[in-house]
Each structure stands twice: as structure tokens, then as C-alpha cells.
Amino acid sequence: MINDEIGRRRLLQLGGLALGSAAISGCGAPAGDPGGPIAFQGWDYEPQAVEDNLARFKEQSGIEVAFTSITGSQYVQKTVAEFTAGSEPDALYVYDDSMAGWADAGYLQPIDGLPGVDEVYQAIFPGNADAMTHDGKRYCLPYYTDCSALLYNADLLDKAGLPGPPKTLEELTDQAITLRERGILKYSIGFAAQLSDSYWGWFWALLYGSGGTMFDDQLQPIMDSTDPVPKELLSWLDDAVRVSKIIDPASVQMGPTPVDEALSSGQYAFTFASRYGARAYNDPKKSKIAGKMKMALIPGLGGPGQGSVLTTRMYGLSANTERRDDAIKLLTYLGGFDGDGKPYTAKFWFLNYGLGFAFEELAKDPEVIAELKRWGDPDVYAQLSATAKSRSVVVKPWYSEFETELQKGIQRILTAQDDPGSVVAALATSARDLEKKYA
Structure with missing residues (x-):
């Protein structure tokens, strides 16, 4: 259970506004009930765990919730269709990729001044608070947060006589070649590069890890002008596909689940993925490589990695x-x-599924620390948290369309159909055209 002192302190801060037990004890059906439960909607990650937690919410509040789970790959399209048709839920999961666009479209309402909101924002990391704020208004509360890491199979590196994980992308190339030359793996690197509705965290992590960006502080595209890193990173990918051939070409056809299965069977030595992925890879009930998958900082181009990409998944109000x-x-x-x-739900998701939390106090929680030590390195985990940053461009209502073009461009590199210079130029043009379209 979460530390009792944290709970007592939080109750004093809340002042009974949100869900103080004294305020909700003994409540029946909510006042003004129009004739049914709250309609709540999310993507299909552990829906039974969600249902169980909603049952606990009902016990505490007397409020019934009807949860609808939607396949993740279809979540954005189906939810937008519901808003367009006027059949949207009362509350829902929100991607940080979609938040600004949905707010501008009038799908979400600001939650400033509503009971309990200020207390939550005071208790979370600033980066997560910023990710849920648009045009000076708060729109959401945190579901979970995480950042990408280099995950590597330490056993395979030991077999190849390698001293440890690579600190640079150049070292990663050399290690992958060594693994092939010593007959251990043909392709050492695999990641999800199938076109998706969300975003490719691995690419943004490599970009930030290499000290690069695609947009300046005014969110103008600079990937084709003042920042050479995007082109250089695409050139590294191009080399990894055409020359060194260290990336599995099947990556362009794989989503997260096939990649997880391949890694768990020892098919790859390296991947770029959210930190919580290490938990499943080190679970003996789910993985053949349990205890062998380790976490490292994102390697950079030409030097040690300089950071990673931060995501914030959210709950919003229609x-x-x-x-x-x-x-x-x-x-x-x-x-x-x-x-x-207490931040019960955030701690529940971490202890049971490894999902990162936005609450600063949980980073010091003994149970959280003990759980993390089972499947990850607390020091590396903390370093990634300290250096990861959000994609600033997600505040643009056209971000999801840009992300689609970005993924298509990277796929053209991974399938040897285009060159880095052309892809970078096309991305800059796409960003400028989208800005005009949405002006």
C-alpha cells in the first residue's frame, strides 16, 4: 500500500474537494444522474485491470462507470468519428499526440478550476504538466508517462565478448557487426516500424539522444536548414539498412507485439522501446530471456546520448x-x-505493469523502488527521466498528420526507396504546408 503519511498529507492538501473519503462515504447514485453510468472510453491495454479499478472507484464514490475498450490501432479514428457524430463518451483516454488538436477542435474541455485539478498539477513533474496544457489551459490529468531507452540482451553481448552496451550509434553498429561475424545473430536490431496511429518513440528518442530537433522554439521546421542531425540520423538508418545491414528488414512490417515476441525469444540483441518494456522481457512467465534484458541510455550520433523522448498519456473530459x-x-x-x-491508480499501474508515473513523490516510494529493482536499473531509469523531453510540436493541431508523413519517410529509408536528403526536404515542406492549411 502507498505510504500512509503520503495519504494523510494529500488529504489535507485536497481539503475534501476531490474524493476525500469523508465527502464520498455512503454516497449512492450520483446527484442529477440522467439515467445511466458515466461513459468512459480507452484503448485496449489491460481492460480487465481498468474494470477492476473502476469497481474500486464505484465503492468509494457510488458512481457507476461503463468502460468501452477500443483496439489501439483504431482508437484515434473511432474516437474522432464519435465526436463528429455527437456520440462521444463523457471521459476518455487521450494521446499527447492528439491533445492539442482535439482541444482546438472543441472535443475536450479545459479542466482549470475543477475540484482536485490544482492539487494534481502541483504534485506531478513539470514536463507532464506542460504536456497536458495547451494555450495556457489545462485539459487533462495523467494516465501514465514514460520515455524510451536502449534495451539490450546482456547475455548475447557477453557471448560476443562485448564489454557493455553501446554509448554511441557508431558503437551500436560495430557491436551489431561483431554479433553477426561471431555467428550469434544475423540481425541484431529490431523495432516496431509498421505505420501506426500514434508515434515512433524510437526515432524521436534517437533524435533527442543525438542532440537534434526538427523544429525551433517557434515550432518552425529546421530539419532542412540549421539542424543537420535529422539528416545525419536518417543517414545512419540508411547505412544500417543498405551497408552494415544490422537492422532486421522485417521491422517495417512489425508492430509492438511481434517485436516483443522476437525479443523475448532472443531473436534480437537491441531495441529502442519504453522503459516499462523491460519488465515483460524479464518476466519468466512471458519471456525466455528473463533476467538478461538490461536498460541503457539512448546512444547518440558521434558521442554519448544526450536524452530521450518523454510521453504523457492522459485522461480527458469531453x-x-x-x-x-x-x-x-x-x-x-x-x-x-x-x-x-493517495495516487493509487498511478502506483497500481507501475507496480503491476511497469507504467511510469507522473507523481514526484512516487519516485521515493520504497515499494516503487523495490519493484523497479526487480526488472530495471534505478539509476539508468532516473537518468532517462532527468534528460527526456516532450515533442514540442505536439501542441500543433496538425501534429498527427506530420507524424504520419514522418513515418512514411522513415519507411522509405528502411526499405531503401529514398535518400535522407529527399526525406528531410519533404518533411520540412509537409510541416510548412500543414501550418498554412491550419492557419
């Missing part, structure tokens, strides 16, 4: 919900504090 009071109680329970004043 603009047209007729259940705002009850729905914000649900959001503050899921994305904030439960009836005992």
Missing part, C-alpha cells in the same frame, strides 16, 4: 458531457488521488 461533476471525480481518482488521498 466538451459536451452532461456528467461533468461526476466525470471529474472519475478523472481525479484515475489521474490523481483516491478516497484516501
Whole structure:
């Protein structure tokens, strides 16, 4: 259980506004119930765990919730279609990739001033708070947060006589070649490069790890002008496909699940993935390489890695919900504090599934630290947290369309159909055209 002192302190901060146990104890059906439970919607990650937690919320609040789970690859399209048709849920999961666009489209309502919101924002890391704020307004509460890491099979590196994980992409190339020359693996690197609805964290992590960006502080594209790193990174990928041939060409056809299966069977030595992936790879019930998958900093171009990419998945409130009071109680329970004043849901997701948390106090929680030591390196985990940053361009309503073009361009590199210079030029043109389209 979460430390009792944290819970007592949080209750004092909340002042009974959100879900203080005294305020909700003994409540029945919510006041003003229009005739049904709160409609809540999310993608299909561990839906039974969500249902179990919603049952706990009902016990504390007396509020019933009907949860709908949607396949992750279809979540954005289906949710947008619901908003367009006026059949959207009261509350829902939100990608940081979609938040600004959905806010500008009028799908989400700001939550500033609603009960419990200030307390949550005071308790979370600034980067997560920034990710959920658009045009000076707060729109969401945190579901989970994470950043990408280099995950590597230490056993395979030992067999090849390699001293440890690579610190640079050049070292990664050399290690992958060594693994092939010593007959251990044909392709040492695999990652999910199938076109998706969200984003390719591995590419953004390599970009930030190499000290690069694609947009300046005014969010103008500079990948074709003042910042050479995007082109250089694409050149490294191009070399890894055409010359050194260290990346599995099947990556362009694989989503996360096939990649997980391949890694868990020892098919690859390296991948770039969210830190929580290490938990499943080191689970003997799910993986043949349990205990062998280690976590390292993202390697950089020409030098040690300089950072990674941060993501924040969120809970949002539909603009047209007729259940705002009850729905914000649900959001503050899921994305904030439960009836005992504790960040129960955030800790639940970490302890049981390894999902990162936005609450600063959990980083010092003994149970959290003990759990992390089972499958990851706390020092590396903390270093990644300290250096990871969000994609600034996600605040643009056209970001998801740009991400689609980015993925298509990278796929053309991975399939040897285009050159880095052409892809970078096309991306810059796409960003400028999208800005004009949405002006």
C-alpha cells in the first residue's frame, strides 16, 4: 500500500474537494444522474485491470462507470468519428499526440478550476504538466508517462565478448557487426516500424539522444536548414539498412507485439522501446530471456546520448458531457488521488505493469523502488527521466498528420526507396504546408 503519511498529507492538501473519503462515504447514485453510468472510453491495454479499478472507484464514490475498450490501432479514428457524430463518451483516454488538436477542435474541455485539478498539477513533474496544457489551459490529468531507452540482451553481448552496451550509434553498429561475424545473430536490431496511429518513440528518442530537433522554439521546421542531425540520423538508418545491414528488414512490417515476441525469444540483441518494456522481457512467465534484458541510455550520433523522448498519456473530459461533476471525480481518482488521498491508480499501474508515473513523490516510494529493482536499473531509469523531453510540436493541431508523413519517410529509408536528403526536404515542406492549411 502507498505510504500512509503520503495519504494523510494529500488529504489535507485536497481539503475534501476531490474524493476525500469523508465527502464520498455512503454516497449512492450520483446527484442529477440522467439515467445511466458515466461513459468512459480507452484503448485496449489491460481492460480487465481498468474494470477492476473502476469497481474500486464505484465503492468509494457510488458512481457507476461503463468502460468501452477500443483496439489501439483504431482508437484515434473511432474516437474522432464519435465526436463528429455527437456520440462521444463523457471521459476518455487521450494521446499527447492528439491533445492539442482535439482541444482546438472543441472535443475536450479545459479542466482549470475543477475540484482536485490544482492539487494534481502541483504534485506531478513539470514536463507532464506542460504536456497536458495547451494555450495556457489545462485539459487533462495523467494516465501514465514514460520515455524510451536502449534495451539490450546482456547475455548475447557477453557471448560476443562485448564489454557493455553501446554509448554511441557508431558503437551500436560495430557491436551489431561483431554479433553477426561471431555467428550469434544475423540481425541484431529490431523495432516496431509498421505505420501506426500514434508515434515512433524510437526515432524521436534517437533524435533527442543525438542532440537534434526538427523544429525551433517557434515550432518552425529546421530539419532542412540549421539542424543537420535529422539528416545525419536518417543517414545512419540508411547505412544500417543498405551497408552494415544490422537492422532486421522485417521491422517495417512489425508492430509492438511481434517485436516483443522476437525479443523475448532472443531473436534480437537491441531495441529502442519504453522503459516499462523491460519488465515483460524479464518476466519468466512471458519471456525466455528473463533476467538478461538490461536498460541503457539512448546512444547518440558521434558521442554519448544526450536524452530521450518523454510521453504523457492522459485522461480527458469531453466538451459536451452532461456528467461533468461526476466525470471529474472519475478523472481525479484515475489521474490523481483516491478516497484516501493517495495516487493509487498511478502506483497500481507501475507496480503491476511497469507504467511510469507522473507523481514526484512516487519516485521515493520504497515499494516503487523495490519493484523497479526487480526488472530495471534505478539509476539508468532516473537518468532517462532527468534528460527526456516532450515533442514540442505536439501542441500543433496538425501534429498527427506530420507524424504520419514522418513515418512514411522513415519507411522509405528502411526499405531503401529514398535518400535522407529527399526525406528531410519533404518533411520540412509537409510541416510548412500543414501550418498554412491550419492557419
